Amino acid sequence: MFDSLSEKLQNIIQTTSSKKLDEDNMADALREVRRALLEADVNLKVVRAFISTIKDRADGEQILKGVNASQQLVKIVYDEMTKLLGSENKPLSTAGSPNLIMLFGLQGSGKTTSAAKLALRLRKDGRNPLLVAADVYRPAAIKQLQTLGKQIGVDVFTIDGSTDVRDIVAKAIDYAKEKGFNSVIIDTAGRLQIDTEMMAELVLIERFYNPAEKLLVIDSMTGQEAINVAQTFNEQLDITGIILTKLDGDARGGAALSVVHSTGKPIKFTGMGEKIVELDPFYPDRMAQRILGMGDIISLVEKAQEKIDLEQAKEMEKKMFSKEFSLEDFMSIQKQMKMLGSLDQIMGMLPIPGISKKDKDQIAHLGEKHLKQVESIIQSMTPQERKKPDILNGSRRKRIAKGCGLDVAVINKFLKDFENMKKMMQQFNKMKGNLGSLKGKRLPHQQFRPPIRGKRF
Amino acid sequence: MFEFFKKKEENADNIENKEEKKGFNLSFSMFKNIISKTQNAISESVSEIISSKQKIDDDMLEEMEETLIKADVGLDTAVYVVDKLREKQNKLTPDDIKPFLKNEFNTILKEAGECKICLKDGLNIFLITGVNGAGKTTLIGKLAYQYKNEGKRVLIAAADTFRAAAEEQLEIWSNRAGADIVRKDGADPASVVFDAIKKAQAENYNILLVDTAGRLQNKFNLMEELRKIVRVIKKEAPEQITESLLVIDANTGQNGLKQAEVFKEATDLSSIAITKLDGSAKGGIIIAIAKEMKLPVKLIGVGEKMTDLKEFNPDYFIDALFD
Numbered sequence: 062m063f064d065s066l067s068e069k070l071q072n073i074i075q076t077t078s079s080k081k082l083d084e085d086n087m088a089d090a091l092r093e094v095r096r097a098l099l100e101a102d103v104n105l106k107v108v109r110a111f112i113s114t115i116k117d118r119a120d121g122e123q124i125l126k127g128v129n130a131s132q133q134l135v136k137i138v139y140d141e142m143t144k145l146l147g148s149e150n151k152p153l154s155t156a157g158s159p160n161l162i163m164l165f166g167l168q169g170s171g172k173t174t175s176a177a178k179l180a181l182r183l184r185k186d187g188r189n190p191l192l193v194a195a196d197v198y199r200p201a202a203i204k205q206l207q208t209l210g211k212q213i214g215v216d217v218f219t220i221d222g223s224t225d226v227r228d229i230v231a232k233a234i235d236y237a238k239e240k241g242f243n244s245v246i247i248d249t250a251g252r253l254q255i256d257t258e259m260m261a262e263l264v265l266i267e268r269f270y271n272p273a274e275k276l277l278v279i280d281s282m283t284g285q286e287a288i289n290v291a292q293t294f295n296e297q298l299d300i301t302g303i304i305l306t307k308l309d310g311d312a313r314g315g316a317a318l319s320v321v322h323s324t325g326k327p328i329k330f331t332g333m334g335e336k337i338v339e340l341d342p343f344y345p346d347r348m349a350q351r352i353l354g355m356g357d358i359i360s361l362v363e364k365a366q367e368k369i370d371l372e373q374a375k376e377m378e379k380k381m382f383s384k385e386f387s388l389e390d391f392m393s394i395q396k397q398m399k400m401l402g403s404l405d406q407i408m409g410m411l412p413i414p415g416i417s418k419k420d421k422d423q424i425a426h427l428g429e430k431h432l433k434q435v436e437s438i439i440q441s442m443t444p445q446e447r448k449k450p451d452i453l454n455g456s457r458r459k460r461i462a463k464g465c466g467l468d469v470a471v472i473n474k475f476l477k478d479f480e481n482m483k484k485m486m487q488q489f490n491k492m493k494g495n496l497g498s499l500k501g502k503r504l505p506h507q508q509f510r511p512p513i514r515g516k517r518f
Numbered sequence: 519m520f521e522f523f524k525k526k527e528e529n530a531d532n533i534e535n536k537e538e539k540k541g542f543n544l545s546f547s548m549f550k551n552i553i554s555k556t557q558n559a560i561s562e563s564v565s566e567i568i569s570s571k572q573k574i575d576d577d578m579l580e581e582m583e584e585t586l587i588k589a590d591v592g593l594d595t596a597v598y599v600v601d602k603l604r605e606k607q608n609k610l611t612p613d614d615i616k617p618f619l620k621n622e623f624n625t626i627l628k629e630a631g632e633c634k635i636c637l638k639d640g641l642n643i644f645l646i647t648g649v650n651g652a653g654k655t656t657l658i659g660k661l662a663y664q665y666k667n668e669g670k671r672v673l674i675a676a677a678d679t680f681r682a683a684a685e686e687q688l689e690i691w692s693n694r695a696g697a698d699i700v701r702k703d704g705a706d707p708a709s710v711v712f713d714a715i716k717k718a719q720a721e722n723y724n725i726l727l728v729d730t731a732g733r734l735q736n737k738f739n740l741m742e743e744l745r746k747i748v749r750v751i752k753k754e755a756p757e758q759i760t761e762s763l764l765v766i767d768a769n770t771g772q773n774g775l776k777q778a779e780v781f782k783e784a785t786d787l788s789s790i791a792i793t794k795l796d797g798s799a800k801g802g803i804i805i806a807i808a809k810e811m812k813l814p815v816k817l818i819g820v821g822e823k824m825t826d827l828k829e830f831n832p833d834y835f836i837d838a839l840f841d
Contacts, residue, residue, distance in 0.1 A: 099593045102771030105584055168794060169651025169767060198822075200659075201687035208682035253797045280651065284590040284771025286799040307650060310734035312773035335650060335681065335732075429738055 082122045082130055090131040091116070094138055094353075101352045103315035104288040107322045115141060139349050146321055146328070147345030153329060154301065155188070156273040159237040160244045164304070165263055166278035167290060168251030171306035173202060175278050175332050175340065176248040177209035179304075182330075182339035183244050184215065191242035192217045193233040196250040197224045206248055213337055216242070230266055247272070254293035267298050276329065278304045279320060287316035288323045295324040305343065306332035315352050386483055388447040392439050395432060437465040438475055450476060542664050544820075544828040550838040560589050560800070560839045564619070568612035578612065579604055582619075589802035589839075592772050595809050599623075620840050623805055627815075627832040630808035631789070634829065635816050641718050641758045643726045643751060646791075647744060647781055648765035650732030653793035653819055655684065657765055658727045659691025660819070660827035670724040672697035675714030677707040677747065678731040688729055694824065698723075707731065708746045715754045726758075735780035744784050761816065762788045766803065768795045774803035778811045793819035796826070804835075 091112055098108045119137045124130055154160070162179065164172045173196065180190040192210050194217055196202035203219050210217035218233040230247060237245045247266070252259035267275065277291060277300045294300055303324075305317055308331045317328060328348075330340035380390050439447060441464030446453055453461075453476060462469040563585040567578055579600055586596035599622050603615065610618065627633075644661070648654050655678070662672045674692045676699055678684040685701050692699040700714040711728055718726040730747065733740035751759055764781045766774050781787055795801050795818050804815050815830040 096593060099587055100772055102590075102773075105588050167769065167797065169653055171651060199687070200690035201683045204686045205681070205683035212682070253794075255798050280767075280769070282649070282767075282771060282773040283769050284774075284799065284803065285588050286590070286769050286797075287771075289798055290769075307734065309737075310649070310773065311736040311776060312771070316771065 080124055082119045082124060082134060084116075084120070086130040087116065087119060087134055090134045093131075094135070097353055098315060098318075101313035101315035101354070102282075102284050102287070102319075103352065104285050104319040104323070107288065107319045110322065111141070111145075111318070135353070139353060142318065142349040142352065143345045145345075146317065146343075146348050151327065153183075154273040155244070157271075159191070159234060159242055160188075160274075161234070161247070161270055161272035162244060162274040162276065163247045163249065163263075163266065163272040164276050164278055165249045165294065165298070166251060167253065167280070168199075170251065170278045170280045171304075171332055172196075172251060172278045173205050173209065173248050174335060174337070175304050175306060175330075176206065176246050177213060177215070177337050178332060178340040179330070180210075180215040180246055181213050181337060183246075184213075185339055188244045189242050190215055190244040190246055191233065191237050191240075193230065193245055193247045194219045195226045195229050195247050197226060197229070198250045202248075202250065209337055216240075226262055227265055227269065230270060234270070254290050260293075260297055264297055274302065275300045276302050276304050277320075277326075278306060279316060281305050281308050281314040281316060281331075282310060282312040283316040285319075288319040291320035291324050295326065300324065300326050302327050302329035304328070304330045304332060304340065308341075309333040313352055313354065314348065317348050318352055384483075384487065386486070388439050388442065388450055388479065389444070391479065392436070392447070395436065434465075434467065434471070435475060438467065438472060441465040450479065542668075542827075542829055544818075544831065544834065546831075546834050546837065550834075560585060561616075561841065563588070564616055564840070568615055571612050574603070574607050574610060574612055574615070578615075579607070582615065586802070589800035590771055590774075590806075591802035592775065592806040595626075595806045598809070616840050620836050623836050623839070624832065626805055626809045627836070630812050631814035633789075633814050633816055633832055635761060635789075637724070638758070638760060641723060641726060641755065642760035643715070643718075643728065643755060643758045644760060645728045645730070645748070645751065645762045645785060646765060647730050647763070647785055647787075648732060649734050649767075649777055650681075652732065652765040652767045654678075654732065654765045655687050655691065655729055657791055657793060657817070657819055657827060658688065658729050659695055660824055661817070662692060662695035662697040662725075662727055663824045664827060665725045666696045671722065672725040672727065673714060673718045673721075673723040674699045675711050675726060675728045676701045676703075677710045677714075678729050679704055679707050679710060680731040684729075684731065697727075707743060708750045711747050711750050712754065715751065715758075719755065735777050741780065741784050744781075748785050762786050763791050763816070764789075764813075765791045765793055766807075768792050768797060768801040768803075769799040770803055772803070772806070775806050775810055778807045778813055782811060782813065787813055789814050789816040791815070791817035791819070792830075796820045 094115070095108055095112055098111070099105065103111070115134070115138055118141060119134055122133070122137070124133050153162075164176050164179070166172055176192055180192050183190040192206055192215055194203040194206045196206075207217045207219065218229075218236055220229050220232060223229055226249070233245055233247070237243075249263060249266075250259070252263070254260065266272075275298050277294050279287060279291065283290070291300075291303070303320055303326060305314070305328050308314065320326075321328060328343040331343050333341055380386050438461060441461045442453075446457065446461075458469055458472050458476075462472050564582070567581045567585065571578060582603065583596045583600045586599065587593060591599075599619065602622060603610070603618060606618070646654050646658055658674060662674055665672050672695065674688060674697050676685045676688045678688070679702070685703050689699055689701065700710060700717055702710045702713065707730065714726055714728065717723075728747070728751075730744065731740070733744065735741065748762075762785045764778060764785075764787050766777060770777070778787070778790065790804070790807060790813050792801055792804055792815055807813055808815070815832075818828050818830050820826050820828055
């Protein structure tokens with residue numbers, strides 16, 4: 062349903078021969094940009110303001126050689142959005158002793174999970190964090206934070222049965238001082254920004270203890286309403302930043318632009334997934350690409366860098382091109398691929414021209430099924446068979462087929478494919494010398510980045 | 519020191535005292551009260567747009583489209599409805615716009631299917647799914663309470679074995695509702711569901727509510743896990759599935775459509791529940807989902823209390839939006 066903006070812009074036919082951007086040659090492209098932003102859930106008011114900024118900024122600009130007006134315009138849109146999303150990004154304040162950090166937001170936005178992730182990040186930064194369970198309303202919210210705290214080895218301060226949030230915070234601060242915790246993270250209950258009483262509770266804490274960080278946690282799937290939510294929280298609590306959660310989903314996340322535009326406050330972190338790893342930093346350029354539907358290839362590259370052991374990768378590359386490449390090696394490559402995420406996630410990050418999101422999902426779905434099949438085949442083999450597939454005679458194949466519940470024909474086909482692949486790679490290896498010149502080449506949007514260290518895999 | 523607060527629009531206590539607050543059905547006045555913030559968004563904008571004009575002009579149509587977009591109905595649905603209006607631009611006057619839109623939305627919602635939940639004799643299984651933080655567990659607590667009050671025997675399957683303390687949260691709700699619960703902390707969710715079905719069948723329960731872990735629809739493995747749960751239910755109690763319900767947060771934007779699409783494929787969705795409709799969000803995604811996916815809304819969550827889960831009434835919803 063959501064075709065990427067770049068695909069759409071390819072289809073805009075240039076009707077003017079003007080060498081400068083003007084109202085005429087921008088109109089079609091701007092309409093598509095507007096559409097893309099609305100589909101991404103950017104608030105209508107923000108869309109209007111943003112498009113008007115773009116018009117002013119782009120009008121009269123010289124069109125560069127080799128690109129058309131639409132392409133040039135998109136570059137401007139992308140730059141402006143990146144600038145808007147990324148301006149004023151300051152690191153987390155560590156002021157105060159203890160340093161107080163308060164998290165708040167609507168119900169279900171991801172506060173408790175974010176609190177635990179933030180604690181983990183602070184500890185990595187060398188601080189000694191204390192989590193405070195101040196969500197006294199939702200059943201088992203305190204238990205949830207305690208469980209998470211236990212998982213990551215961070216202390217959680219609670220007062221059993223108390224519903225007096227101000228008192229909980231006061232005692233938590235005393236406790237932190239006494240025990241030497243230098244950062245105190247307060248996890249508050251989810252609340253509607255229009256619920257006066259509940260907002261008063263937060264304002265009381267804010268006025269009394271003046272936290273160094275007041276972070277609004279907001280779900281990246283939020284629609285048009287994100288702007289009102291953010292504005293009200295900001296008006297009443299003067300927020301210091303935003304945590305954007307559930308970015309591992311496939312929402313385009315236009316809410317990010319709405320909240321930054323309307324509050325002028327930076328997105329400090331993003332949350333990706335329910336597993337408790339530290340909060341991810343926010344990358345304005347990637348967010349802009351995502352909102353505009355331009356894929357997220359940089360994320361993929363960096364994810365690959367992070368998750369794949371370089372030494373192991375080198376070793377593997379050597380093996381891949383040699384005669385000794387075995388099914389065991391094949392398995393471990395697959396395992397590394399898996400660490401990058403499921404196939405649909407990987408595909409989603411690649412801006413493949415001409416393939417719609419639906420087709421991508423379809424391919425990923427089939428691919429994932431196939432990978433599972435292959436895995437079960439290899440797992441049904443003995444270690445010896447994995448090392449030397451040559452010994453796989455008819456009866457062995459029959460046994461494997463039984464073991465993984467597949468037809469012998471499927472096993473035969475897989476082994477044949479594997480042999481072919483091996484041959485191809487050996488041929489490729491011979492050609493590799495000629496391909497050396499390709500190595501330094503980078504994708505256009507990586508031009509101003511430090512070279513990527515990761516190996517191809 | 520509280521003068522900086524906006525005045526709350528409705529008086530919560532006032533609503534509280536009304537008898538109807540307790541029932542599963544929602545009267546129109548209640549409904550209008552709850553979604554008055556939504557109503558302000560659409561109805562007042564429409565009034566503003568059409569005031570002081572004699573004819574439907576292009577500006578008016580464009581503003582109308584934007585009003586609908588602001589309510590999260592999505593660009594496609596907004597364009598679809600306004601295009602229909604455009605076709606009749608010359609035959610209609612500005613005063614006809616509201617009835618026209620009401621009628622269009624009504625058709626969209628009605629064509630999506632029946633909004634009432636029909637219970638069968640014997641066991642009724644509800645599979646409750648949704649993304650993280652949509653409000654599944656809370657909804658189950660309220661639904662259990664509702665059916666318990668109607669004198670049904672209610673069992674809850676705690677098949678969210680992943681999120682920290684999810685089972686505890688559900689157990690607190692089930693205690694409040696007076697329902698029974700099947701818990702196997704940390705176990706395979708499908709096996710929890712299996713045990714719960716066996717227990718429900720053996721002990722003659724009327725209602726089995728299956729809670730599942732929140733999952734984003736682009737997580738392949740988690741969606742596979744859900745398919746496994748569906749297979750278990752279909753194998754053990756194929757005739758007993760009353761509702762496969764997707765829970766969507768009213769704040770959700772266009773991703774809601776994607777959620778409906780993927781969950782529908784994985785779990786044979788029969789309906790949608792929309793939560794947190796007491797907030798300021800318009801919940802316009804209901805319209806988009808009804809139009810694109812032909813899925814009716816059956817339940818709405820309108821507050822924090824046990825009794826704050828109601829049956830969805832499309833007529834009320836539309837009337838409240840436009841009158």
